[in-house]
Amino acid sequence: MSEKVLMKGNEALAEAAIQAGCRLFFGYPITPQTELSAYMSKKMPKIGGLFLQAESELAAINMVLGASAAGKRAMTSSSSPGISLKSEGISYIAGSDVPAVIINVQRGGPGLGSIQPSQADYWQATKATGHGDFQLIVLAPSTVQEMADFVGQAFDLGDKYRMPVMILSDGMLGQMMEPVSFPEKGDPVIPERPWAACGHGGKRPHNIVNSLYIEAKDLEKTVVERFKKYDIIKKEEQRAESYLTDDAEIVVVAYGASSRVARSAVNSARAAGIKVGLIRPITLWPFPTDAIEATVSTAKKYLTVEMSMGQMVDDVKLVINGRAPVSFFGRTGGVIPTPGEILEEIKKLND
Amino acid sequence: MNIISGKISIICGHYGTGKTNLAINLARDHAKLGEKVTIVDMDIVNPYFRTSDYRKILEEEQIEVIAPVFGATNLDLPSLPASMYMAFEKEGTVIFDLGGDDVGSTVMGRFSERLQGREYEMLYVVNKYRDIDCSPQSTAEILKEIEAVTKLKATGIINNSNLMYETTAEHIEKGYSFAVETSKLTGLPLVANIIRRDLMSDIKRIPTLKVGEIIPVDIIAGPSF
Numbered sequence: 301m302s303e304k305v306l307m308k309g310n311e312a313l314a315e316a317a318i319q320a321g322c323r324l325f326f327g328y329p330i331t332p333q334t335e336l337s338a339y340m341s342k343k344m345p346k347i348g349g350l351f352l353q354a355e356s357e358l359a360a361i362n363m364v365l366g367a368s369a370a371g372k373r374a375m376t377s378s379s380s381p382g383i384s385l386k387s388e389g390i391s392y393i394a395g396s397d398v399p400a401v402i403i404n405v406q407r408g409g410p411g412l413g414s415i416q417p418s419q420a421d422y423w424q425a426t427k428a429t430g431h432g433d434f435q436l437i438v439l440a441p442s443t444v445q446e447m448a449d450f451v452g453q454a455f456d457l458g459d460k461y462r463m464p465v466m467i468l469s470d471g472m473l474g475q476m477m478e479p480v481s482f483p484e485k486g487d488p489v490i491p492e493r494p495w496a497a498c499g500h501g502g503k504r505p506h507n508i509v510n511s512l513y514i515e516a517k518d519l520e521k522t523v524v525e526r527f528k529k530y531d532i533i534k535k536e537e538q539r540a541e542s543y544l545t546d547d548a549e550i551v552v553v554a555y556g557a558s559s560r561v562a563r564s565a566v567n568s569a570r571a572a573g574i575k576v577g578l579i580r581p582i583t584l585w586p587f588p589t590d591a592i593e594a595t596v597s598t599a600k601k602y603l604t605v606e607m608s609m610g611q612m613v614d615d616v617k618l619v620i621n622g623r624a625p626v627s628f629f630g631r632t633g634g635v636i637p638t639p640g641e642i643l644e645e646i647k648k649l650n651d
Numbered sequence: 652m653n654i655i656s657g658k659i660s661i662i663c664g665h666y667g668t669g670k671t672n673l674a675i676n677l678a679r680d681h682a683k684l685g686e687k688v689t690i691v692d693m694d695i696v697n698p699y700f701r702t703s704d705y706r707k708i709l710e711e712e713q714i715e716v717i718a719p720v721f722g723a724t725n726l727d728l729p730s731l732p733a734s735m736y737m738a739f740e741k742e743g744t745v746i747f748d749l750g751g752d753d754v755g756s757t758v759m760g761r762f763s764e765r766l767q768g769r770e771y772e773m774l775y776v777v778n779k780y781r782d783i784d785c786s787p788q789s790t791a792e793i794l795k796e797i798e799a800v801t802k803l804k805a806t807g808i809i810n811n812s813n814l815m816y817e818t819t820a821e822h823i824e825k826g827y828s829f830a831v832e833t834s835k836l837t838g839l840p841l842v843a844n845i846i847r848r849d850l851m852s853d854i855k856r857i858p859t860l861k862v863g864e865i866i867p868v869d870i871i872a873g874p875s876f
Contacts, residue, residue: 302783304780304814304817305780305781305782305783305785305814306667306778306780306781306782306813306814306815307667307781307782307783308666308667311782315783331698332698332699335666415698416699471698471699472699472874475697475698475699475700476699476700476873476874477667477815477873478815479780479814479815479817482783560874560876561876563876564876639875639876
């Protein structure tokens, strides 16, 4: 690993994409992700890459589709309202079976909402990023180091499964600075893309990248095949961090920025003698059902903490399936919960 | 610490070099000495972690805070209050905390004529550990861009080389060499080295640390978890 330096989360996302071999970035500015685009605009021209500020979010995501279809590593980034605009293109990318990395540095919503950090796009990312039957792989970093680490992993997962991957971050992680290091520079291994529509001089059959099907039966067959792939991903790619859960009677479930606050609260509660642990989902889709299932034998109560009115809590309830009470604490609109507030909730459950 | 006493001081630098944390610490130190202190948040670029986010703790110590009208709210609107003019007429110590790089510093250019013929300090904050491409050369280049847009000349360099809570004596030593090199390249004096208060005992073991005042600071700006 390289010597550690201080970077904002947004900058770490950008640098990591460049180090993963991404040379094509299509964006449109929006707070609180702008540092990512700014970084790309400064650095891409110096290394023979392309930074393009599109005329709109719709244009940017369709440029990503085009670049990915031509077999290149491409990325776009935005924040909540911009992701809504990109959702049509994301559906097209999923329907075309091409990889792409999409960054969402979430802010408060709905509508224009606020520019403060939020986690209110969980449903959008994991269940309804666009129209049609499809899923994205969704990774949720909680530190600037993970912002850097997950970008390369997102590109690799996208290539492995030929599908779009989203990094669901938030304004807090995007704007905060932390020490971060990158792997020693070496050329990233980018797999061959025999399916790419990139010109062949008549030497092989024509490749077509497309999401339109003339016959309903053909579309059904493709979607069913895609869902078989999703089943493999659900089995193989779940990731979560379990913290002090071995003997935990209360298990807090939180991801991203709110997991940092929850961890502080768990530490304080442990110091007060409460048997509490934390599960931090890293993949939001596939949801880490195995890690949560592993706690069911010891945990008596669950508490989900989010910066929303409660979205991931539904997925926790699906895993627990009535075997223990699942409660929720959240702040929304761009307000970040405090460790003290979460500690109070843990204490209430312990009484 | 008398580098800024009773003067107009402008703190500038690359994004994330620690300008805001330094400005808050300097303001509190001078207020504790009984000076009248005004702090001016001139950042209209950064949405979070700005001086005006810490208004409450500053005002508790009788430090006056002047900030953009919609700073630290949901309005991403770069507008300045009329009270910003007053900052140039205040008595005592006045600290301007600029936004990062040339883009964030541009707003100062709007007011530079108010400093014509007046004594001021423009302190350029540097951090060796900020960004992966950071070098004394790139740091010197950024200063030229800042000077061009502020229409002001920097008067000194402040070494704030740190890796936040992971800073060690080795980082301080390497950061110092970096600052000395930057000082040579820019022709500006290295006026101070900023050291996290709990690391103050470590610096006694660094014999090379000779030039510039040592200013201990607490980490105030940034998230608490």
